[in-house]
Amino acid sequence: MSELDRRYLQELIIAELGVSPSFDAELEIERRISFLADQLSLTGATTYVLGISGGVDSSTAGRLCQLAVERVRAGGGNATFVAMRLPYGVQHDEDDAQRALEFIRPDEVLTVDIKSATDAMVESVKHSDLGDRADFHTGNIKARQRMIAQYVVAGARGGLVVGTDHAAEAVVGFYTKYGDGACDLTPLAGLTKRRVRAIGSQLGASDQITGKVPTADLESDKPGLPDEQALGVRYDEIDDFLEGKPVSDEAAETIIGHHRRTIHKRAMPIAP
Ligand SMILES: Nc1ncnc2c1ncn2[C@@H]1O[C@H](COP(=O)(O)OP(=O)(O)OC[C@H]2O[C@@H]([n+]3cccc(C(=O)O)c3)[C@H](O)[C@@H]2O)[C@@H](O)[C@H]1O
Numbered sequence: 001m002s003e004l005d006r007r008y009l010q011e012l013i014i015a016e017l018g019v020s021p022s023f024d025a026e027l028e029i030e031r032r033i034s035f036l037a038d039q040l041s042l043t044g045a046t047t048y049v050l051g052i053s054g055g056v057d058s059s060t061a062g063r064l065c066q067l068a069v070e071r072v073r074a075g076g077g078n079a080t081f082v083a084m085r086l087p088y089g090v091q092h093d094e095d096d097a098q099r100a101l102e103f104i105r106p107d108e109v110l111t112v113d114i115k116s117a118t119d120a121m122v123e124s125v126k127h128s129d130l131g132d133r134a135d136f137h138t139g140n141i142k143a144r145q146r147m148i149a150q151y152v153v154a155g156a157r158g159g160l161v162v163g164t165d166h167a168a169e170a171v172v173g174f175y176t177k178y179g180d181g182a183c184d185l186t187p188l189a190g191l192t193k194r195r196v197r198a199i200g201s202q203l204g205a206s207d208q209i210t211g212k213v214p215t216a217d218l219e220s221d222k223p224g225l226p227d228e229q230a231l232g233v234r235y236d237e238i239d240d241f242l243e244g245k246p247v248s249d250e251a252a253e254t255i256i257g258h259h260r261r262t263i264h265k266r267a268m269p270i271a272p
Pocket residue numbers: 139140143173174175176177178179180215216217218227230264270
């Protein structure tokens with residue numbers, strides 16, 4: 001691909017994902033809290049539901065949700081934030097998840113262990129050929145079990161499920177389709193990873209939270225596998241690409257390759 005073609009594609013992707021050329025953490029916090037508060041009155045929902053893993057994305061989105069529901073209540077409205085802990089058995093970095101909850105100070109914490117549901121599904125499909133990546137596919141079952149748990153709570157409480165997708169994940173399609181990719185609204189949309197960290201930090205998250213190595217943590221064989229290792233590209237490079245800065249040929253090709261292979265995840269289902 002020529003330099004000019006690549007540059008053009010970069011601009012198209014930046015526009016597709018709505019990454020802003022400038023960034024002010026305070027302004028973005030205000031804009032996103034207002035968005036979350038407004039959506040409750042617009043939809044008639046009274047509850048936000050979000051899984052809290054201990055990672056920076058859910059910590060930041062969770063705090064924004066809590067601040068939004070507090071704002072709605074201060075205005076006389078009815079709104080609650082339910083933070084869900086969704087471990088698969090015992091989470092190896094449970095301390096980080098507890099630190100995230102201390103930072104968020106959610107109205108309610110609900111814990112659902114997704115292990116039995118995940119294991120039951122694995123057992124039920126084991127007669128089908130899962131090939132040599134069974135642990136990888138089980139990881140996607142975990143993400144989808146978390147989705148089910150959040151949707152049942154949202155359904156029962158007149159709530160909406162909050163997603164943590166942002167531009168740096170969306171561009172490479174690094175999420176499970178209809179798993180953590182399934183949600184009703186995405187308050188972090190358009191942000192690069194470093195901007196999510198900056199917002200988290202501005203909201204008062206500790207360095208331990210904002211500096212935590214990003215991990216999907218879905219594969220039992222590879223606990224805490226860093227996203228950057230799975231993706232083959234660093235978030236700093238993804239962020240530079242999305243902020244319109246130059247990146248190495250290798251990084252650009254990796255990002256564009258992931259983007260191309262995951263177009264279907266950012267689109268409606270294919271129809272005739
Ligand atoms: N061209 C096409 N047009 C329409 N649909 C297409 C398609 N190609 C695949 N598909 C469908 O998409 C499916 C594959 O997508 P999907 O099921 O998502 O699975 P896949 O993309 O293979 O795996 C999910 C990836 O996201 C990562 N992840 C997941 C969850 C959370 C996080 C995190 O960062 O926290 C990361 C995970 O580590 C893994 O690398 C196929 O099984 C097929 O059903």
